[in-house]
Amino acid sequence: MNTLAQRSPSQTHRTLTSDDIEALAVGAWILGTGGGGDPYQKLLNMRLLYEAGRQVTLMDPLMLDDNALVAVLSNMGAPLVGQERLSDPEFALKPLRMMEEYLGRKFDAVMALEIGGGNGVHPMMVAALTGYPVVDADTMGRAYPEAQMTSVAVAGLRCYPLTMADIRDNEVIIPRAASWRWMERISRKACTEIGSVAATCKAPRSGAEVKQHGVLYSVSKAISLGTNVLKARAEHSDPIEAVLSSTKGMRLFDGKVVDIERRTTEGFLRGQTRIEGLDGFAGKELLVHFQNEFSVAYLDGEPIVMTPDLICLLDTVSGDGIGTDALRFGQRVSVLALPAPAVFLSEKGIAAVGPRAFGFDLEFKSVFEESNT
Amino acid sequence: MNTLAQRSPSQTHRTLTSDDIEALAVGAWILGTGGGGDPYQKLLNMRLLYEAGRQVTLMDPLMLDDNALVAVLSNMGAPLVGQERLSDPEFALKPLRMMEEYLGRKFDAVMALEIGGGNGVHPMMVAALTGYPVVDADTMGRAYPEAQMTSVAVAGLRCYPLTMADIRDNEVIIPRAASWRWMERISRKACTEIGSVAATCKAPRSGAEVKQHGVLYSVSKAISLGTNVLKARAEHSDPIEAVLSSTKGMRLFDGKVVDIERRTTEGFLRGQTRIEGLDGFAGKELLVHFQNEFSVAYLDGEPIVMTPDLICLLDTVSGDGIGTDALRFGQRVSVLALPAPAVFLSEKGIAAVGPRAFGFDLEFKSVFEESNT
Numbered sequence: 253m254n255t256l257a258q259r260s261p262s263q264t265h266r267t268l269t270s271d272d273i274e275a276l277a278v279g280a281w282i283l284g285t286g287g288g289g290d291p292y293q294k295l296l297n298m299r300l301l302y303e304a305g306r307q308v309t310l311m312d313p314l315m316l317d318d319n320a321l322v323a324v325l326s327n328m329g330a331p332l333v334g335q336e337r338l339s340d341p342e343f344a345l346k347p348l349r350m351m352e353e354y355l356g357r358k359f360d361a362v363m364a365l366e367i368g369g370g371n372g373v374h375p376m377m378v379a380a381l382t383g384y385p386v387v388d389a390d391t392m393g394r395a396y397p398e399a400q401m402t403s404v405a406v407a408g409l410r411c412y413p414l415t416m417a418d419i420r421d422n423e424v425i426i427p428r429a430a431s432w433r434w435m436e437r438i439s440r441k442a443c444t445e446i447g448s449v450a451a452t453c454k455a456p457r458s459g460a461e462v463k464q465h466g467v468l469y470s471v472s473k474a475i476s477l478g479t480n481v482l483k484a485r486a487e488h489s490d491p492i493e494a495v496l497s498s499t500k501g502m503r504l505f506d507g508k509v510v511d512i513e514r515r516t517t518e519g520f521l522r523g524q525t526r527i528e529g530l531d532g533f534a535g536k537e538l539l540v541h542f543q544n545e546f547s548v549a550y551l552d553g554e555p556i557v558m559t560p561d562l563i564c565l566l567d568t569v570s571g572d573g574i575g576t577d578a579l580r581f582g583q584r585v586s587v588l589a590l591p592a593p594a595v596f597l598s599e600k601g602i603a604a605v606g607p608r609a610f611g612f613d614l615e616f617k618s619v620f621e622e623s624n625t
Numbered sequence: 626m627n628t629l630a631q632r633s634p635s636q637t638h639r640t641l642t643s644d645d646i647e648a649l650a651v652g653a654w655i656l657g658t659g660g661g662g663d664p665y666q667k668l669l670n671m672r673l674l675y676e677a678g679r680q681v682t683l684m685d686p687l688m689l690d691d692n693a694l695v696a697v698l699s700n701m702g703a704p705l706v707g708q709e710r711l712s713d714p715e716f717a718l719k720p721l722r723m724m725e726e727y728l729g730r731k732f733d734a735v736m737a738l739e740i741g742g743g744n745g746v747h748p749m750m751v752a753a754l755t756g757y758p759v760v761d762a763d764t765m766g767r768a769y770p771e772a773q774m775t776s777v778a779v780a781g782l783r784c785y786p787l788t789m790a791d792i793r794d795n796e797v798i799i800p801r802a803a804s805w806r807w808m809e810r811i812s813r814k815a816c817t818e819i820g821s822v823a824a825t826c827k828a829p830r831s832g833a834e835v836k837q838h839g840v841l842y843s844v845s846k847a848i849s850l851g852t853n854v855l856k857a858r859a860e861h862s863d864p865i866e867a868v869l870s871s872t873k874g875m876r877l878f879d880g881k882v883v884d885i886e887r888r889t890t891e892g893f894l895r896g897q898t899r900i901e902g903l904d905g906f907a908g909k910e911l912l913v914h915f916q917n918e919f920s921v922a923y924l925d926g927e928p929i930v931m932t933p934d935l936i937c938l939l940d941t942v943s944g945d946g947i948g949t950d951a952l953r954f955g956q957r958v959s960v961l962a963l964p965a966p967a968v969f970l971s972e973k974g975i976a977a978v979g980p981r982a983f984g985f986d987l988e989f990k991s992v993f994e995e996s997n998t
Contacts, residue, residue, distance in 0.1 A: 350800065422807050424815075425798035427723070434795050436817050442797075445814040446807075 264312040265385065270302045272310075272475050273376065279478030280372030281573030282495060283470075283590070287521075287545035288369020288395030289327055289334045290575050295373060297341055301380040305453055308376050311361055311385035313468050318461030321357060322387055322557065323348050324404075324457055325375045326365035328416070328439070328520045329449035331544055332514070332577040334370070337449050341377035343419055347453035348378055350415040351564040354425055355456070360552040363387040363462065364486050365402065367470040368395025368545070369575065389466035389538040393593035394562050397520055397544035398431035399439060401605045403595045404457060411435040417454045444519035466594045481571045491571025492586045495564075502551070502619055504557055505538045505587040506530050506568060512579045520544050525565075525579050527587065538587060547610040551585065557589045557619050558607040560596035564588045589619045627633065637685040639757065643675045645683075645848050646749065652851030653745030654946030656843075656963070658935050660918035661742020661768030662700055662707045663948050667750060667905060670714055674753040684734055684758035686841050689832030694730060695760055696721050697777075697830055699738035701789070701812070702822035703894045704917055704950040705887070707743070710822050714750035716792055720826035721751055725762075725786040727798055733762040736760040736835065738775070738827055738912070740843040741768025741918070742948065762839035766966035767935050770893055770917040772812060773805035774978045776968045777830060780838040784808040788826045802856045817892035829937050840966045854944045864944025865959045868937075875992055877922070877930055878905050878911045878960040879941060885952045893917050898938075898952050900960065911960060915949040920983040922960065930962045930992050931980040933969035937961045962992045 257360040268276075277291040277298075304620035316322065323346065327339060352358055362375040362382075367390040379386045389400035411432045416424040416439060424442045435455075443450040457466075459538035475496045484494035495501060507527040514523035519596065522543050538556075540549040546563035548555055557563055565574045568584040596605050597618070641649075650664040650671075657664075689695065698721065725731055735748040735755075740763040752759045764775035778784065784805045789797040789812060792838060797815045802808035808828075818825040830839075850871045857867035868874060880900040887896035895916050902909035913922040919936035922929055930936055938947045941957040969978050970991070980987040 420807065421801055421803040422811060423799065423801040424811060425800055426796065427798055428794055428796040430794040434793065434819075438795060438797060438815055441814040441818040442811055446812050 253463065264315045266310050268308045268310050270299070273298045273373070275475045275478030275482055276376070276471065277373055277478065278481050278572065279474030279476065280367055281369055282477060282481070282564055282566060283367055283372070283474055283562065284369030284395040284573055284575070285564055286542055286574070286576040287331055287397060287546045288366050288371040289331050290578065291370040291373045294370045294377060295381050297377055298373060298380065299521060301341065301377065306380040308379045309385040310388050310471055313387050313389040313462050313466055316361065316387065316462055318458060318460035320360040320459035322457045322462050323351065323359045323362045324365050324454040325362055325378055325390065326371045326452055326454065327374055327449065328443050328452045330516045330519055331575055332516050332521050333448040335577055337419065337447060339451065341381050341415070343451050344377045345381050346417040347415040347451050350417065350423055350425065350496055351413070351453040351456065354413060354415065359384060359456070361387050363457070363466070363562060364390040364471070366390055366392040366395040367474050368392065370409070371395060372471070372474055380497055386471065387462060388471045389462055389468045391466060392468045393467035393470050395545050396605055399436035403467050403593065404461065404465050405432040406595055406598070406600045406604050409457070409461055409465060410455055412455050414439055414455060416442060416450045418450050422446050440519045448516060448519050460541045467595070485570065492566060492568060492588070495566065495571055495588060496526065499590045501590040503586060503589045504589055504619070505551070506533050507538060509579055509581055509583040509585060512581065514576070514579070522616055523576070527585060530584070540587070543610055547578065548607050548614065555614055558612065558614060558616060559610065560592035560601060560605045561618050561620070562590035562592060564590060591620050637688045637712065639683050640681050641681045643672070646671045646675065646746070646852030648846065648848045649749070650746055651853065651945065652849065653740055654742055655835040655850060655854070655937055655939060656740055656745070656790065656847055656935065657742030657768040657946055657948070658937055659915055659947070659949040660704055660770065661739050661744040662704050663951065663983035664677055664743040664746045666711055667743045667746040670750055671746060674714065674750065677942050679753040681752045682758040683761050683844060686760050686762045686835050686839055689734065689760065691831060691833035693733040693832035695830045696732045696735045696749055696833065697723065697738050697764065697827040698735055699744045699825055699827065700747055700822065701816050701825045703889045703892060704948055705889050705894050706821040708950055710820060714754050716790070716824050717747055717750050718754050719790040720788040720824050721981035723790065723796060724786070724826040724829065727786060727788065732757060732829070734758045734760050736830070736839070737763040737844070738950065739763055739765040739768040740847050744768060745844070745847055759844065760835060761844045762835055762841045763843045764839060766840035766843050768918050769978055772809035774982070776803040776840050777834065777838050778965065779968055779971070779973045779977050782830070782834055782838060783828055785828050787812055787828060789815060789823045790991045794797050795819050797900065813892045821889065821892050822873065840968070858943065865939060865941060865961070867892055868939065868944055868961060872963045874961045874963040876959060877962055877992070878924070879906050880911060880958060882952055882954055882956040882958060885954065887949070887952070894949055896949070900958060903957070913960070914985055917932050917949060919949065921980055921985050921987065924978070929985050931985065931987060931989060932983065933974065934991050935963035935965060937963060964993050
């Protein structure tokens with residue numbers, strides 16, 4: 253969408269306004285497909301940091317030197333726990349400092365592991381504290397629950413080292429792992445043991461790796477999406493329509509949440525929700541499964557949408573994202589599908605994040621025709 | 626027992642003979658109180674290394690410089706798994722090299738975390754490969770299942786950093802932990818995830834720490850114990866009596882194993898065994914609980930011996946130690962108690978390794994009168 257050629261030089265580094273941050277929180281929560289954590293806590297922290305005079309610079313990824321060192325940051329764990337154990341910017345910063353000490357080298361920039369949910373705002377806190385620019389990119393273009401579900405894993409890039417910290421005084425470094433799946437297994441168990449929530453600095457990436465394999469301009473995309481939603485709200489027009497037009501998305505269902513099963517297990521939030529159709533969907537029922545994020549949805553028993561297509565449950569009135577940790581009986585929701593980044597539509601991408609990666613024995617079929625060709 | 630004053634200068638560093646290693650394996654298995662892993666695999670490796678011309682130097686701990694850096698090595702996990710996934714000297718060496726790289730400093734010597742079982746032989750393999758001397762000491766004077774059950778933990782010394790490796794290409798560093806129990810929890814989960822067996826290098830110790838807080842001369846003790854047992858066998862005298870006279874131990878029971886419950890769970894081997902009395906113990910029954918090592922024994926329902934007293938199940942005929950992983954129906958066993966190192970009889974010691982640390986709501990009472998005063 254936004255390529256370098258379309259941007260003026262002044263756009264290659266731009267200072268984000270507090271309005272940009274507000275919009276980012278809204279847009280990232282929609283792109284989170286239910287996961288990545290509620291951005292609200294992190295947004296409050298960003299408001300404080302901005303009030304204290306801190307600012308964040310957003311950097312065009314194509315401006316990265318090939319040899320630049322980029323920190324890939326995230327909060328790891330089960331979203332529901334993140335609502336109870338509140339994080340702060342220093343907590344987010346800790347694994348970055350651990351990694352710099354481990355590598356004996358400073359970073360040049362930070363980047364979100366996933367643009368979805370609170371993890372889209374997460375590196376902003378670190379950037380506000382350190383002055384490092386935030387690269388306008390991530391490795392998912394949304395949120396996914398596991399370490400091997402990234403564009404850089406699909407590309408076969410190196411999966412280590414990783415650093416992790418909790419809110420006590422516990423720290424873990426994984427200097428090597430045999431594969432992305434081993435990295436996921438070991439880091440997940442450590443994360444679970446320290447309370448199913450940890451701040452992490454994933455395998456650092458070079459500028460060349462980000463440029464070639466990152467999901468580019470996803471921060472701008474989230475800000476633009478959030479801006480359109482906020483504008484629709486202010487103008488009393490339909491925020492859901494604003495999301496659809498902003499993302500080339502598709503409306504799949506409108507209804508009321510009538511049932512929710514949820515369990516925090518093995519470091520994830522797993523479960524399913526049933527939605528009873530309203531308006532044009534009256535008499536129909538949608539069943540949506542999730543593992544942190546929404547993975548597959550069945551309409552009256554038939555699978556109609558599945559990852560890597562983004563499955564977004566939004567508040568029908570406000571257009572706000574609804575997290576898998578916040579679903580509850582009676583919510584009026586609109587279910588949208590948004591197109592997935594191209595990297596996940598490849599054979600390797602489908603293997604990493606398609607329905608079978610979530611335990612569903614289904615052949616991936618996108619709701620977007622252009623993805624099926 | 627062996628103090629520096631009683632030793633000639635030539636004894637402060639001595640080259641262990643292959644006979645010493647054979648005796649060490651026998652003595653360590655008795656001191657293992659059922660755990661620390663069967664030494665047989667490691668003995669085979671040591672025979673190969675000695676045949677190839679490698680040798681190990683045993684170093685008097687009091688000869689350590691205060692600032693010397695000592696690697697504390699062990700195999701971590703469930704003993705039963707160690708019987709299936711065989712280790713080799715290079716595997717044992719890996720975490721030491723990781724630690725040297727992490728610290729940016731070479732070690733001066735290696736030491737056993739626990740003298741009991743295969744872990745008493747474990748650092749010998751690393752010493753044979755590297756040429757580092759083995760310090761004549763450990764931190765348990767036996768084997769215990771958990772990280773906080775050491776003389777250095779009871780002394781309140783620093784619990785980190787720790788390095789860990791598996792037989793694939795997975796590595797973990799724990800640079801900080803909030804406490805010894807947190808170190809145990811996090812390292813145990815990582816160990817369990819990579820298959821319930823891992824080679825580790827625990828928190829390095831200074832020479833001063835070893836001299837002040839190590840369990841000193843435990844390697845010599847194990848070699849001497851093993852030598853006496855092997856001698857008794859060769860002379861067709863009673864090996865059990867040889868153990869008792871060599872250790873000031875107490876015979877508690879003779880009998881036949883009639884039942885064994887065992888499960889590998891949470892990175893440990895847990896269970897219990899029932900032993901039917903024979904000879905002077907006919908008509909009685911001993912129930913012995915274990916978590917890797919034997920923890921508490923009940924005679925006809927009454928607790929008669931508990932950690933930190935060493936509870937040793939030995940083959941009545943050969944005097945060989947019997948591991949909790951090798952117990953089976955029909956074995957003729959003698960159950961002995963051996964005195965615990967003084968550090969574990971302190972209030973802090975009992976809190977760390979007494980019966981309550983293993984889930985038994987019992988007041989510690991030693992079978993040795995001198996420990997009760």
